[in-house]
Amino acid sequence: MSALLEEVRGARRDPALAVLEGFHAVKHALRFGGRIERLVCADVADVQALADALAPDVTEAIAGAHEVGDEAMAQLTAVPATGHVVAIARRPAVDLIDVLADPSPRPVVLLEAPRRLGNIGACVRVAAAADAAAVLTTGPADPWHADALRGSAGLHFALPVARVEDDAPLGDRPLVGLATGGQPLGPGVLPARAVLAFGTERHGLSDELLARADARVEIPMRAGVSSLNLGTAVAVTLYAT
Numbered sequence: 430m431s432a433l434l435e436e437v438r439g440a441r442r443d444p445a446l447a448v449l450e451g452f453h454a455v456k457h458a459l460r461f462g463g464r465i466e467r468l469v470c471a472d473v474a475d476v477q478a479l480a481d482a483l484a485p486d487v488t489e490a491i492a493g494a495h496e497v498g499d500e501a502m503a504q505l506t507a508v509p510a511t512g513h514v515v516a517i518a519r520r521p522a523v524d525l526i527d528v529l530a531d532p533s534p535r536p537v538v539l540l541e542a543p544r545r546l547g548n549i550g551a552c553v554r555v556a557a558a559a560d561a562a563a564v565l566t567t568g569p570a571d572p573w574h575a576d577a578l579r580g581s582a583g584l585h586f587a588l589p590v591a592r593v594e595d596d597a598p599l600g601d602r603p604l605v606g607l608a609t610g611g612q613p614l615g616p617g618v619l620p621a622r623a624v625l626a627f628g629t630e631r632h633g634l635s636d637e638l639l640a641r642a643d644a645r646v647e648i649p650m651r652a653g654v655s656s657l658n659l660g661t662a663v664a665v666t667l668y669a670t
């Protein structure tokens with residue numbers, strides 16, 4: 430067990446790997462072609478029964494999991510993982526130039542220095558659901574942190590997710606800053622292939638990013654409401670396109 434504990438701890442620190450905690454995170458990683466390098470269950474038969482009930486497409490992949498029992502599983506995760514399953518997966522490489530050059534109208538979501546890992550996960554989850562082209566983040570938070578993967582239910586494997594420099598070139602895509610005081614969001618307002626930029630939870634978009642933006646768009650809100658939660662703002666915007 431101590432070797433497995435060390436392996437999972439090592440994976441949490443390794444920027445090439447990701448730790449998936451919980452059945453849904455593992456399910457989506459398997460479903461969207463994630464390279465799972467280690468799959469650990471408290472009880473393999475229990476997790477297979479869960480898969481049979483909720484996601485039969487992944488039942489077979491769980492058969493080869495390493496079984497460790499409840500006590501050992503509790504040491505592998507900070508918060509008990511749904512279905513008592515943990516995996517180590519390789520992070521897919523993201524080619525930023527390819528992502529930006531994608532000619533389809535699908536937008537790219539850019540999160541400027543998000544702070545809360547759960548919010549990053551929520552944004553990745555809705556971006557995957559809405560079939561966005563990618564989620565890019567700036568700032569120190571690791572978008573592939575296990576807590577962000579929990580928030581996305583493992584949907585990081587469904588689209589490119591990467592951290593980029595603050596001033597990363599965005600190719601020929603129009604840059605749209607989502608911020609109050611902009612043009613009201615509505616049908617036809619967002620251009621095709623946009624990079625949709627959302628600000629940090631506390632301070633919103635930086636002046637630098639707003640100065641670079643080709644357009645500023647706001648989600649109309651009732652008077653007195655200051656702002657929407659970051660994940661909610663991303664969801665409303667993506668589904669308005």
Ligand SMILES: C[S@@+](CC[C@H](N)C(=O)[O-])C[C@H]1O[C@@H](n2cnc3c(N)ncnc32)[C@H](O)[C@@H]1O
Pocket residue numbers: 606607608609626627628629630631632633634646647648649650655656657658659662
């Ligand atoms: C929690 S909000 C930031 C609130 C921050 N105090 C501010 O003044 O912008 C996080 C991000 O969600 C987006 N957002 C939230 N509400 C919005 C709205 N009504 N219109 C456009 N963007 C919004 C913005 O990109 C914002 O930077």
